[in-house]
Amino acid sequence: MMPKGPYINHNSITSRIQLAEHFSIDENHIDRVIEKYPMKITPHYLSLIKKHGDGLWKQAVPDIRELENSSLKDDPLYEELQSPTPNLIHRYPDRVVFLVSNQCAMYCRYCMRKRRIGRHLPQHESSIEKGIAYIRDHQQIRDVILSGGDPLMLNDNTLDNILKQIKKIQHVEIIRIHSRIPCVLPQRITDDLAETIRKYHPIYLNTHFNHPDEITPESQRACSILADVGIPLGCQTVLLKGVNDSPHIMKELMRKLVQIRVKPYYIHHPDPVQGTHHFRVPIQTGLKILEYLQGNISGLCIPRYMIDLPKGGGKVPLQCNYIDQSNHDRHIVRNYRGELFEYPDA
Numbered sequence: 310m311m312p313k314g315p316y317i318n319h320n321s322i323t324s325r326i327q328l329a330e331h332f333s334i335d336e337n338h339i340d341r342v343i344e345k346y347p348m349k350i351t352p353h354y355l356s357l358i359k360k361h362g363d364g365l366w367k368q369a370v371p372d373i374r375e376l377e378n379s380s381l382k383d384d385p386l387y388e389e390l391q392s393p394t395p396n397l398i399h400r401y402p403d404r405v406v407f408l409v410s411n412q413c414a415m416y417c418r419y420c421m422r423k424r425r426i427g428r429h430l431p432q433h434e435s436s437i438e439k440g441i442a443y444i445r446d447h448q449q450i451r452d453v454i455l456s457g458g459d460p461l462m463l464n465d466n467t468l469d470n471i472l473k474q475i476k477k478i479q480h481v482e483i484i485r486i487h488s489r490i491p492c493v494l495p496q497r498i499t500d501d502l503a504e505t506i507r508k509y510h511p512i513y514l515n516t517h518f519n520h521p522d523e524i525t526p527e528s529q530r531a532c533s534i535l536a537d538v539g540i541p542l543g544c545q546t547v548l549l550k551g552v553n554d555s556p557h558i559m560k561e562l563m564r565k566l567v568q569i570r571v572k573p574y575y576i577h578h579p580d581p582v583q584g585t586h587h588f589r590v591p592i593q594t595g596l597k598i599l600e601y602l603q604g605n606i607s608g609l610c611i612p613r614y615m616i617d618l619p620k621g622g623g624k625v626p627l628q629c630n631y632i633d634q635s636n637h638d639r640h641i642v643r644n645y646r647g648e649l650f651e652y653p654d655a
């Protein structure tokens with residue numbers, strides 16, 4: 310018998326009353342927010358919060374501002390419009406995002422898929438079957454990204470079954486898993502899980518850390534288990550106001566990531582999603598961080614900085630401009646210390 314249903318983390322915090330056992334909160338409005346956008350905080354993540362209002366608190370604890378500014382869209386990136394079947398987003402020619410779970414170990418307050426996360430949307434086996442059939446029918450798809458929700462909220466057997474079916478499709482060259490579990494529920498990463506995933510190489514896992522305080526011995530252990538079976542690990546960090554919108558915090562985060570064998574892949578600019586406007590920062594903030602990272606830390610630690618265009622335009626990397634002036638075959642280029650050098654072009 311294959312166990313069905315999601316991996317359950319029973320002892321997570323999901324109500325104001327439970328939260329009040331750990332922090333003095335008098336914020337009755339939390340209930341109003343939770344009604345619209347559910348709360349879930351793992352005991353592990355809760356233990357990392359140092360004080361009321363810090364960068365980890367902000368990511369996990371509901372805020373009344375989630376109910377403000379309803380002019381922002383639920384789905385500004387047109388994910389639903391670009392879904393040929395309910396669980397699959399096909400925006401680029403050669404790759405798809407396959408939403409195989411609506412559940413996450415923790416509900417991040419800034420989530421760009423707030424509209425669906427934690428909802429009891431129908432996630433019938435038939436919708437997974439439809440997604441797999443779509444991939445099978447579209448020869449141009451060579452990269453399948455399992456996302457959600459969090460794919461590692463599925464139990465090992467369900468995940469194995471999905472991976473097996475995708476792997477059977479000849480034109481699929483690589484599989485990626487997007488998961489925040491190594492950060493928020495590191496004990497979910499077991500040898501059994503790693504053995505399940507490794508059968509389907511080449512398989513990549515992009516995880517999600519936003520703050521240096523999230524990098525703990527438990528997360529390090531989780532990442533080692535995955536890296537030891539040959540799964541390359543990347544990180545997709547979201548730039549968030551009051552959490553990591555500082556060059557020094559980002560530098561520390563990127564350095565700590567490579568120490569736990571995770572290669573920073575993207576810093577995502579926060580999307581204009583309803584319920585998350587209090588996390589948004591100007592693009593200039595992101596560019597300043599990027600400029601600071603360049604030269605001050607190993608190139609290995611530097612991710613690309615991405616904005617995702619509204620209406621399904623896709624991701625675009627934003628870059629700092631180091632060419633100060635150009636005159637035919639002569640460029641004046643600025644280095645990371647702000648000094649100018651003349652560069653002879655060909």
Ligand SMILES: *Cc1c(COP(=O)(O)O)cnc(C)c1O
Pocket residue numbers: 398399400401404405406454624
């Ligand atoms: C981000 C994203 C991808 C993957 O983009 P990469 O730049 O290849 O990592 C694919 N499809 C959709 C819909 C996405 O949002």
Ligand code: SF4
Pocket residue numbers: 412413414415416417419420421422426457458459489
């Ligand atoms: S883990 Fe990812 S999908 Fe889940 S709530 Fe957090 S950001 Fe959203």
